[in-house]
Amino acid sequence: MLKKLFYNERAGKLTTLADIFDLTNKTAIITGGGSGLGKQMALALAEAGANIVIASRKLSVCKEVCEHLQSLGTKALAIECDITNKNDIETVVKETMNQFGSIDILVNNSGTSWSGPLTEIPEDKWEKVMKVNVTGTFLFSQAVAEIMMKQKSGKIINIASVSGLGGTNPDLMETLPYNTSKGAIITMTKDLGVKLARYGIQVNAIAPGFFPTKITKKLLEESDYDILGKTPANRFGNEVDLKGAAVLLASKASDYIVGHVLIVDGGITALI
DSSP: OOOOEEEEETTEEEHHHHHHOTTTTEEEEEEEETHHHHHHHHHHHHHOEEEEEESSSSSHHHHHHHHHHHHOOOEEEEEEETTTOOHHHHHHHHHHHHHHHHOOOOEOOOOOOOOGGGGGGHHHHHHHHIIIIIHHHHHHOOOOHHHHHHHTTTEEEOOOOOOGGOOOTTTTTTHHHHHHHHHHHHHHHHHHHHHHGGGTEEEEEEEOOOOTTTTTTHHHHHHSSSSGGTTTTTTOOOOTTHOOOOHHHHHHGGTOOOOOOOEEEETGGGOO
16 A cells, blocks of 8 residues: 555645545446446446446346445445436436435446448437437436535546547448547536536546447457557557546546546557
C-alpha cells in the first residue's frame, strides 16, 4: 500500500494516496454491467470497496455477476431495467436508495449499435440506437443527478467511444448511428459536467478503443481492415484495461476532473 501522504485542504487532514482511490461504503450503479466492459468496470469498483448495483434488461446475467461479487464479500444487487423506460429507471433508483441509502457513482454503460451502409440505414434502427445510447444515458443521469445534488457529491461516468471522436473509415466500420450517438455522449458529458460541478458532482467519460465485446466481436472477426496494424499497442483491449480508468473517475482521485473524455485505445487516436 502506498503510504505517501498529502494535505487534503478541504478535509483539513493528511490523506494517503490509497484513501483517494478507496470506494468503501460508496454505492455504484452500472447499467449493462452483466457482461463485457460493464462487467469489467463493476468488478473494478467492487475491488475498490463499492457496493454494486447491476441494472440491465437481462436479469439473469446481472444475477450471475452479483452472485460472483457476493461470494467475494461485496454487497451487490441485480435489477432488471430497460434504460429507455423512465419507470424502470425510477425503480432502480428507489431500490438502490432503499438498500444502500445513497447513490455515489453511476456508470452509463448500456448501449447498442447497428451496422450498414449510409443509404441502407432504416429509420427505426437509427432511432433505436439514439434512444438507447443517448436518451437512456440522459434519463438515467437525470434521475441520479437529483439524488446526487441533494448529497452534494457524486460521480457520473459515461461510456463513449473513439468512434465518437470523428469520422470512421467505411472499410472499418459502417456504423453511422452508433458513431453519432457516441459523439452526442461526449458533448453531453461536457455539458452535464459543467452543469453539475457546482454541486460537487463530477461527470466524465471513458472512450474505449477496440475491445472484444458483444458489439465488436463480429466486426473484429470479419473485418479485412488492419485494426491491429493501426493500433500502436498492437493488441486489443483486455479484461483489465478499463479497470484503472473506472476507479479513477469513480473515486476522489477525480474530484477536480470535470467534463473530461479519457481515451483508452492503445494509441489509435494518438496517431497523426
